[in-house]
Amino acid sequence: MSRKTLILVSLLGVLVASGCAASQSYTEEELGLRKVDLYSEKTVVAESTAYSTVAAGESKVYERAFENAPPMIPHDVEGMLEISKENNACIGCHLPEVAEAVKATPIPKSHFYDMRTKKMLGELSQARFNCNACHAPQSNNQPLVKNEFSPEYRSKEGTARSNLLDTLNEGVK
Numbered sequence: 770m771s772r773k774t775l776i777l778v779s780l781l782g783v784l785v786a787s788g789c790a791a792s793q794s795y796t797e798e799e800l801g802l803r804k805v806d807l808y809s810e811k812t813v814v815a816e817s818t819a820y821s822t823v824a825a826g827e828s829k830v831y832e833r834a835f836e837n838a839p840p841m842i843p844h845d846v847e848g849m850l851e852i853s854k855e856n857n858a859c860i861g862c863h864l865p866e867v868a869e870a871v872k873a874t875p876i877p878k879s880h881f882y883d884m885r886t887k888k889m890l891g892e893l894s895q896a897r898f899n900c901n902a903c904h905a906p907q908s909n910n911q912p913l914v915k916n917e918f919s920p921e922y923r924s925k926e927g928t929a930r931s932n933l934l935d936t937l938n939e940g941v942k
């Protein structure tokens with residue numbers, strides 16, 4: 770066999786092999802996360818959300834999703850949303866000066882800091898006023914796709930407390 774033919778033959782082999790790998794296909798029915806025929810999904814009813822109905826003060830906090838992730842809300846938020854200028858129940862319990870008395874996690878110092886001017890503010894940053902822009906109530910549903918992510922914490926406390934402001938510029942300087 771000449772060198773040219775050898776190269777051609779091996780190229781052909783690669784093509785056949787990759788062709789085989791790509792030939793695994795999915796039918797229309799298998800494509801969506803809903804696992805029904807995509808053309809007749811009108812009757813599909815999504816699993817309903819199941820938010821906590823346990824009152825604040827009686828719920829159990831969730832482990833953080835990763836280091837310095839915004840914690841999910843473990844308690845009922847009925848009557849607390851939407852947050853408005855006049856009505857922000859969250860700060861009523863979570864401001865550091867009251868949090869300890871009601872056993873709530875205090876709002877961390879990163880929320881009293883101005884990221885633009887890099888200065889501590891004497892009060893809650895306006896950018897943090899709308900708590901539920903970042904903190905969502907946790908719904909008790911099974912994930913549609915198994916989550917393979919497993920977080921790595923640099924300290925044991927990281928699973929339950931954040932320290933973002935202390936680590937924000939780590940490695941930058």
Ligand code: HEC
Pocket residue numbers: 824825826827828829830831840841842843844846849850858859860861862863871872873874900901904929
């Ligand atoms: C009546 C007091 C109260 C109010 C109002 C309240 N919380 Fe809480 N919150 C708590 C307590 C206490 C906990 C700790 C868990 C528990 O005991 O239920 C907690 C836990 C949390 C956590 C989890 C903290 C962690 O360490 O994992 C978040 C996030 C949270 N609340 C956000 C909110 C937001 C956002 C609002 C407004 C929509 C709010 N809370 C309103 C008392 C309150």
Ligand code: HEC
Pocket residue numbers: 837838839840859860863874875876877879880896897898899900901902903904929930931932933934
């Ligand atoms: C812009 C997004 C954002 C907003 C708005 C926001 N948070 Fe957070 N929050 C975070 C993130 C991210 C963390 C974790 C990192 C950190 O501490 O900054 C956090 C952490 C927390 C923690 C955990 C503190 C700890 O020591 O572990 C509490 C409690 C909390 N926030 C409460 C609130 C409340 C109450 C409000 C509304 C007044 C609020 N947050 C508004 C993003 C936000």
